[in-house]
Amino acid sequence: MIRILLLAVLSLLPIASVSGQEWPSKPVRFIVGYPPGGGHDFVARTVAQRMSEQLKQTFLVENRSGASGAIGTDYVAKSDPDGYTLLIASPAEVMVGPIAGQKVPYDAAKDLVPVALIGETPLAVAIHPSVPANTMQELLALAKRSPGKLSYGTPGTGSSHQFAGESIKAIGEIFIVHIPYRGAAPAVTDLLGGQVEIGIVGMPPVIGHHKSGKLKIIAVTSAKRSAATPEIASVAELPGFAGFHFTNWQGVYAAAKTPPAVIQRIAAEIANAVRDPATRQRLLTAGVDPLGLGPAEFSAFLAREHATYTKVAKDRNIKLGE
Incomplete structure (x- = not known):
């Protein structure tokens, strides 16, 4: 009987673990694929500071630079899908580089899941x-x-x-x-x-x-x-340039197979952080337009971006190494 009860309790644990309500129960790492001092590093540290304050948990920024952001991206793609290792990405490593022929050890569309769009620069x-x-x-x-x-x-x-x-x-x-x-x-x-x-x-x-x-x-x-x-x-x-739009956005990604409930929880907390008046002002002062979009809106945004960059790469024959 005791064994049966224990198994019954254990069977409920996965449900609790994917509910998202307990996140974050331990420190969270924001991985930035570029050196300290850059725009993405600034955004990551600004949001990490606010999230630490609002969630009473440690948020760390870890710089894993190299290969135009691909090293940090690959690290997150291969991390545990639990929501505790998150990528602060730019278009380069998850979209533009691969479109231009960059050889990377991951497939962003399969190995990562979009969580939130912090802002656009x-x-x-x-x-x-x-x-x-x-x-x-x-x-x-x-x-x-x-x-x-x-x-x-x-x-x-x-x-x-x-x-x-x-x-x-x-x-x-x-x-x-x-x-x-x-x-x-x-x-x-x-x-x-x-x-x-x-x-x-x-x-x-x-x-x-x-x-x-x-x-x-x-x-x-x-x-x-x-x-x-x-x-x-x-x-x-300018005349002839109507609709011209290229930005360097700051998106949050998690490893594929991260539970959807955890994804939604992270996205909601990032949106809360971006809406904070002091955080919003810090981003604006640095030239970042705060957005705080969730997974669905971010995914739709990515689809539009992919179409734009694919067309330009083809029309202008943009390839890495050229």
Whole structure:
């Protein structure tokens, strides 16, 4: 009889464990596939801090950088599907890189599950102060007068930043040379030094330099002006660029087979964190537009993004190593 009762109790444990109500019962790790100090690291630490406060549990940010975010992504894909190891992803490692031919040891569509979309960072079209242009229209005119004389730096080949740059080249009918870097930090360093004239990077690494006058952000690449910098025009406002939209978003993923109830619980708590006024203001100040979308909305967003990037990769023949 005792044995039967024990088995009956044990049979109920899996149900309790997947209910999501007990999450988090131990520390949670946010995995960032890039070095400390970058935009994704900032977003991860901002959200982790708020979630620690609201849930009275430890949230750690762990940087596992390398291979354009693929190392950290693979780590989460192979982690236990329990909701305690989460990926803070950019488009590069879960979508754009693979579309551009990046060889990765995981299939994001099969090995990961989208949990929440924290926010979206419009990419900045920033130029060195020596460039004689103050608007996107003036930059396009300058590039047309001097084809091949200007160069633009991005955090890497196959990044959303390159896709945005190549789309600007195609629609604007200009030729500027793409210079890929290993991350945003070295791209911004060379932009500050004038080694490249144009940078297409996320807002967080350059917004401070823009405010200090060391760089000029002349446009953002989102379809609408950013809530963080409403004074800066969108590329989509230019004639012929209607609907132009490329961003560097911050999405949360869990390992595949993580219980749906746990996924919903995590998504709800992330939404709560993003709605917190102080957290929201920190994100906005860094150039991040807070969203806090759940699994269904995030999945629909990803489908639209995938269609856009697939078309651009085909039309512009964007491949890693080129």
